[in-house]
Amino acid sequence: MPRETIIETRDLVKDYVDGHNVIHALDQVDIKVEAGEMVAIMGPSGSGKSTLMYILGLLQPATSGIYLFKGQNVLEFSPQQQAHFRNMELGFVFQSCDLLPNSTVYENLELPLIYAESDHSTRRKKILDALERVGLSHRVDHWANRLSGGERQRAAIARALVNTPSLILGDEPTGQLDQKNTEIVIEQLREIAGQGFTVVLVTHEGDIGQACDRIIRLRDGRVVDENGADNGQPEPNPQLALTLAESGR
Secondary structure (H helix, E strand, C coil): CCCCEEEEEEEEEEEEEECCEEEEEEEEEEEEEECCCEEEEECCCCCCHHHHHHHHCCCCCCCEEEEEECCEEHHHCCHHHHHHHHHHHEEEEECCCCCCCCCEHHHHHHHHHHHCCCCHHHHHHHHHHHHHHCCCHHHCCCEHHHCCHHHHHHHHHHHHHCCCCCEEEEECCCCCCCHHHHHHHHHHHHHHHHCCCEEEEECCCHHHHHHCCEEEEEECCEEEECCCCCCCCCCCCHHHHHHHHHCCC
16 A cells, blocks of 8 residues: 655755856755654765755755645745745754753753644653653653753654654764664654654765665756665675664564
8 A cells, every 4th residue: 555655846946056056956856755764865075965955844945846744835835824834844953952941841842843733731741652652751850951962862853753653764863872872763764654753864874774664866956866775885884784684674
């Protein structure tokens, strides 16, 4: 049975003007991502992968083209509609976590729910459910600045999940983690995808790409491969591959 298409882009273009020169960051990019997929966007520096992520997250406008989210061209939304869409449909996980250091884990997860105007009891249930998904229920009242690096990133994932969005976007989410915590975070993202969430990650790490269902490779702003072929990328780390294999992935 075919799955719902969450993301579809058609002829997506992003140009930057540098003096008298036009830089084509994205050049007619066509991609599709289905519900429940875990997809890596990979490519060398300057390939356009972060630009694509920012456009998918409506953090940056496209120059031209179509971006359909569940069939709606969200690039045509007003700024207010886009802000509401980001809060309700998207969850973001960045390399730096971006938690408020002098707030508790609970308070960090509560912020997007306040913007969504949830009542207190609903907020608490959603926060505890999100922390349970990432194994951090016991840290709910801890200060964010007292968490370990791996715990901070898992808390950031929980914050991304708290509004039960359709799509989780991650920009190098393991870039500041050691190998052990990288394995934990990637395995939890895999479990989240298995629960029906769609996960799209920008990464330069071959290990992370190999842990995903599919790899979309960019070069010079164009899609050059969507089937996960190696194309000269680094070999996956054997320890990570073993960990994922033992978990049944």
